[in-house]
Structure formats: structure tokens, C-alpha cells
Amino acid sequence: MAHQDSLKAFLAQYFPAFICAFFLACFSLSATISLVASTYFRGDPGRARYSFLAAVVLGLLLALSHFVMIRGRAWGVWVIVIFYLVCFLTVLSTYGYRPHMAAYVTGLLFPLLGGWLLNSRRHREMRAQLLMLRQMRQAAKTSGRSR
Numbered sequence: 001m002a003h004q005d006s007l008k009a010f011l012a013q014y015f016p017a018f019i020c021a022f023f024l025a026c027f028s029l030s031a032t033i034s035l036v037a038s039t040y041f042r043g044d045p046g047r048a049r050y051s052f053l054a055a056v057v058l059g060l061l062l063a064l065s066h067f068v069m070i071r072g073r074a075w076g077v078w079v080i081v082i083f084y085l086v087c088f089l090t091v092l093s094t095y096g097y098r099p100h101m102a103a104y105v106t107g108l109l110f111p112l113l114g115g116w117l118l119n120s121r122r123h124r125e126m127r128a129q130l131l132m133l134r135q136m137r138q139a140a141k142t143s144g145r146s147r
Helices: 002-039 047-070 074-097 101-118 121-146
Strands: none
Touching: 002 047, 002 074, 002 101, 002 121, 047 074, 047 121, 074 101, 074 121
16 A cells, blocks of 8 residues: 555656656657758658658657656667757757748757756665665665575
8 A cells, every 4th residue: 555655656756757758759750850851851752751750760769768868778868868969969959941930949949858857866766776676676676596
């Protein structure tokens, strides 16, 4: 019973920060793919196929990095940070093609907000808790083997 209460408390405190960061990464990905497809691949008839493949591959990378972060690995967060940075720089580079200004601004805003949220106190606390849980799992695993 105490485990369920602690899980509820953990989710109540940290789930909003986690899910907002995840959705901002998804929105960053979609805005970046949309702007790249409408600028760099404007005349290419296969741009829908390229956009779909990029969305699938990068979406899987994004989901995997969030899963790794949940499991307490620090490198998962760095993959997400690099993801936000690449999205921001890619959208920034489309300015010369005169993209739609609302799409351009939101394409810049989503990665910035996501990076800001990753650096927030609550998200850092969540990652510290997840790291502590990982260390506790490893300690329990090694003590179970030594018996």
C-alpha cells in the first residue's frame, strides 16, 4: 500500500513536467519536419515519403531517449537536449526560404520551451529521483546475487 502511495505522489509531482517536455519534443519534431519539407524539399514529389520516414525514425529515437531517461540513465537527457538543439538550428536555417511566419515562430518556440523545461527545477529533481531509483535497483540486484 505504501508503494502505491509513493508512486501516486511521485507521478503527481513529476508527471506534468515529464509529459510537457515529451510533447514539446514531439511538437518540435513536427514543426521542424514541416518547415524542412516546405522549404528544402519544396519541388520534390517524394517529400511526403521523406517526411513520414523522418517522423518515424526521429520519433522512435525520441521515445527511446525518454524511456532511457525514465530508467535513470543520464545520456538519455543529453540525446533530448541535442534533439532540441538540432530542431532549433534546423528551423533557424529555413529563414532564407521565407517560410510562413507563424510556423517559423512556433518551430523556434517549441525547442526553446522544451530546453527551458528540461532545465527547470522540477525536471532536474525528477531526473535525480529516477537516478536514485536506478541505483537502488542495482544495489538490490547485486545484494540478491551475493546471497
